Amino acid sequence: MSAELICVIVLGLMFIIGTWRDINMGLLGFIAAAGVGGLVLHQAPEEFLAGFPVDLFLTLVGLTYLFGFAQNNGVIELIVNWCVRIVGGRISLMPWIFFALTAVLISLGALFAVAIIAPLALTFARRHRLNQFMVGLLVVHGALAGAFSPISVYGIFIDDYLAKNGLTPSPVSLFLAPLVFNFVFALVVWLVLRHRPGLRAEADDDPASPSPGSADASPDSTAASQTGLLTRSAPTNEARRVRPTRGQVPTLIGLIAMALSVLIFGWDVGFVTITISIILAVINPAAGKAAMSRVSWSVVILITGVLTYIAVLQEAGTVEWVSAGISAIGIPLLAALLLFYMSGLISALASSLAIIGVVIALAVPFLESGDVHVGGFVAALAIAATIVDISPFSTNGAMLLANVHSTIRDRYYKQMIGYAGLMCLIGPGLAWFVAAVPTWIAG
Numbered sequence: 001m002s003a004e005l006i007c008v009i010v011l012g013l014m015f016i017i018g019t020w021r022d023i024n025m026g027l028l029g030f031i032a033a034a035g036v037g038g039l040v041l042h043q044a045p046e047e048f049l050a051g052f053p054v055d056l057f058l059t060l061v062g063l064t065y066l067f068g069f070a071q072n073n074g075v076i077e078l079i080v081n082w083c084v085r086i087v088g089g090r091i092s093l094m095p096w097i098f099f100a101l102t103a104v105l106i107s108l109g110a111l112f113a114v115a116i117i118a119p120l121a122l123t124f125a126r127r128h129r130l131n132q133f134m135v136g137l138l139v140v141h142g143a144l145a146g147a148f149s150p151i152s153v154y155g156i157f158i159d160d161y162l163a164k165n166g167l168t169p170s171p172v173s174l175f176l177a178p179l180v181f182n183f184v185f186a187l188v189v190w191l192v193l194r195h196r197p198g199l200r201a202e203a204d205d206d207p208a209s210p211s212p213g214s215a216d217a218s219p220d221s222t223a224a225s226q227t228g229l230l231t232r233s234a235p236t237n238e239a240r241r242v243r244p245t246r247g248q249v250p251t252l253i254g255l256i257a258m259a260l261s262v263l264i265f266g267w268d269v270g271f272v273t274i275t276i277s278i279i280l281a282v283i284n285p286a287a288g289k290a291a292m293s294r295v296s297w298s299v300v301i302l303i304t305g306v307l308t309y310i311a312v313l314q315e316a317g318t319v320e321w322v323s324a325g326i327s328a329i330g331i332p333l334l335a336a337l338l339l340f341y342m343s344g345l346i347s348a349l350a351s352s353l354a355i356i357g358v359v360i361a362l363a364v365p366f367l368e369s370g371d372v373h374v375g376g377f378v379a380a381l382a383i384a385a386t387i388v389d390i391s392p393f394s395t396n397g398a399m400l401l402a403n404v405h406s407t408i409r410d411r412y413y414k415q416m417i418g419y420a421g422l423m424c425l426i427g428p429g430l431a432w433f434v435a436a437v438p439t440w441i442a443g
Contacts, residue, residue: 002321003036003040003041003316003317003318004316004317004318004321006036006040006316007036007040007312007313007316007318008318010032010035010036010309011032011309011313011349013032014028014029014032014306014309024298024301024302024305025302025305025306026300026301026302026303026304026305026306027301027305028305029304029305029306029307029308029309029310030305030308030309032309032312033048033049033051033305033308033309033311033312034048036048036309036312036313036316037312037315040316041312041315041316043312043315048308048312049308050311051307051308051309051310051311051312051314051315052304052307052308052311053303053304053307053308055268055270056270056303056304056307056395056398057270057300057304058268058270058271058274059112059115059269059270059273059395060296060299060300060303060398060399060402061270061274061295061300062269062270062271062272062273062274062277063112063115063269063270063273063399063402064294064295064296064402064403065273065274065277065291065292065294065295066254066255066258066273066274066276066277066280066291067119067294067403068277068290068291068292068293068294068295069251069254069277069280069287069288069291070119070251070255071119071123071291071294072287072290072291072294073247073248073251073287074245074248075244075248075251075252075255076119076120076123077123077127078242078244078248078252079120079255081242082242083097083120083124084124091128091130092194094121094124094128094130095121095125095130095134095135095138095190095194096138096190098117098120098121098124098135098138098139098142099138099139099141099142099145099186100142101113101117101142102114102116102117102139102140102142102143102146103142103143103145103146103179104146105117105146105263106142106143106146106147106149106152107146107147107149107151107152108149108151108152108263112262112269112395112399113142113143113146114139114140114143114395114396114399114400115269115399116258116259117139117142118136118139118399118400118403119403121135121136121138121139122135122136122400122403122404123403125198126405129197130194130198131193131194131196131197131198132198132404132408132412133193133198133412133415133416133419134189134190134193134194134196134198136390136400136404136412137186137189137193137390137419138186138189138190139400140389140390140396140397140400141182141183141185141186141189142182142186143389143396144178144182144386144387144389144396145178145179145181145182145183145186146179147178147382147386148174148175148178148179148379148382149175150171150175154352154356154382154386155171155174155175157356157357158174158356158360158378158382159171159174161357161360162360162374162378165360165364166368167364167367167368167374168374168375169378170374170375170378170379173375173376173379174375174378174379174382177379177380177382177383177434178379178382178383178386181383181387181430181431181434182387185387247284247287250279250280250283250284251280254276254277254279254280257272257276258272258273258276277291296401296402296403298409299392299398299401299402300402302392302393302398303392303393303395303398306349306393307349307393310346310349332369332372333372333432333436335363336363336372336377336380336432336436337428337429337432339359339363339381340380340381340384340385340428340429340431340432341384341424341428341429342359343355343356343359343381343384343385343428344384344385344387344388344423344424344427344428345388345424347384347385347386347388347389347394348388348389348391348393348394348420348423348424349391349393349394352385352386352389352394355385356381356382356385359381359385360378360381363377363381376434376436376437379434380431380432380433380434381431383427383430383431383434384427384428384431384432387423387427387428387431388420388423388424388427390416390419390420390423391416391417391420392413392416392417392420397416397420400412400416401413401416
C-alpha cells in the first residue's frame, strides 16, 4: 500500500473516531502525524512535528487572551453599543454591518479580520437573541467577499504567482467574482436563518451576577454589568451615551493598537496580541488571570493537531498524487471541476492559500494551452478553495468557534461541520460555472 493511500485512510479514521467517540480531533492529529510520519515516512520527531502551525497557535492564543480582557470588563459590549447607535438602534441591520466591516478590513490587508470582528458580532448576537450561527456565517462570508482585492494578501499572492508563471493576471475579476458570490450566499443565509432562534447559551439567561454594590463586584465587572444591561435593553436613538470606565480604557487602547499595528504596519497579529495582553496583565494582574481562562485551549489543540497531520500528508505527496491523476484527464473543464472539488475538500482542513498555490501550479499546463479561460479559472478556484472556510479546521472557522460560549460550543461546532459539508458539496460546483462560462463564450 502506498504512503499516499495510507495518509488518506488515516485521515478518514481520524474523522470517524473523533466523531464516534467524541475525542478532540487535534489530539488524534498529533498521534496520526507521529504514526504516519515516523512509521511510514521514517521521519524523526522534529520532522513530523515541523508542520505544527506556530503562527496560528500564537494567533489563536493571543487573540482569545486579549479579547478575554474585553469580554470580562465590558469593552466588547461597549463597542457593540456604539455600533448600534451608528445604525440608529436597528438591530436587524447589525449582521450586515458586521459583514461589511469584515469585508472592508480584509480587503485592506487585515488577514485576520474575522478575529477582530467575530467577538463583537457573536456577543451582539447573544445579547439581542439573534441567530448566532447566522451572524457568524455573515462575518465569514464578509471576509471571503473582500479577501481577493488587489491589495489583499490573497489577491497579491495570486496575481504575483500568475505573473511569475507567464500568465496574465485578472485582478478585477479575481476580486469581483468572490465578492458577488459570497454576498449572494450571505443573503441566502440571512433570509433562511434570520427568524430562527438559533443557539442559546445558558449563561445568557442566568440573571445571577455581582451587583454594583456587592462585595464581589470589581470596577470592571460593574462596568460590564452596566454596559450589558444597556446592550440587552434593545437600544434606540434615545439610549444614553455610554462612556468607558477607567478600567476599560487600557483595553480599548490595546484593541486600537492591535488593529492599527496589523492594518497599517503589517505586524504579526499573534505577537502583537500577546504583547498587549501581557501589558494589560501587568496593569491588572487579577484581570490577566481571569482573561487567561477565556483562551479556547480545546480549539487551539483541535486546529493545531489537525494541521500538523495535514503537513505530514502534504510531505508524503498525497495532494500532488491526487491532483496529478485529476490533471491527467484529457477534458480541461472536467479536470477543472475535479480540481475545484479537491481544493475545496482539502482547504476545509488546511491553508486555503497553500491549496490555491498547489492547484494553480498543477493547472499551469492546460492554462497555458488556452483550453480554459485563465481569469475565470483563477476566480473560480479562489471561490472553491475559500467557500468552505466556515470549517472549524480553517482559520476563520476556528476564530468563530473560539468566541462561542462554552455551553453551546459543541452544538455550534456540529452546525459548522454541517454547513462546511454543504459548501464542499455545492460550492465548487457552482464556482465551476464561473470558470466554464467564459470558456464557453470564448469558444
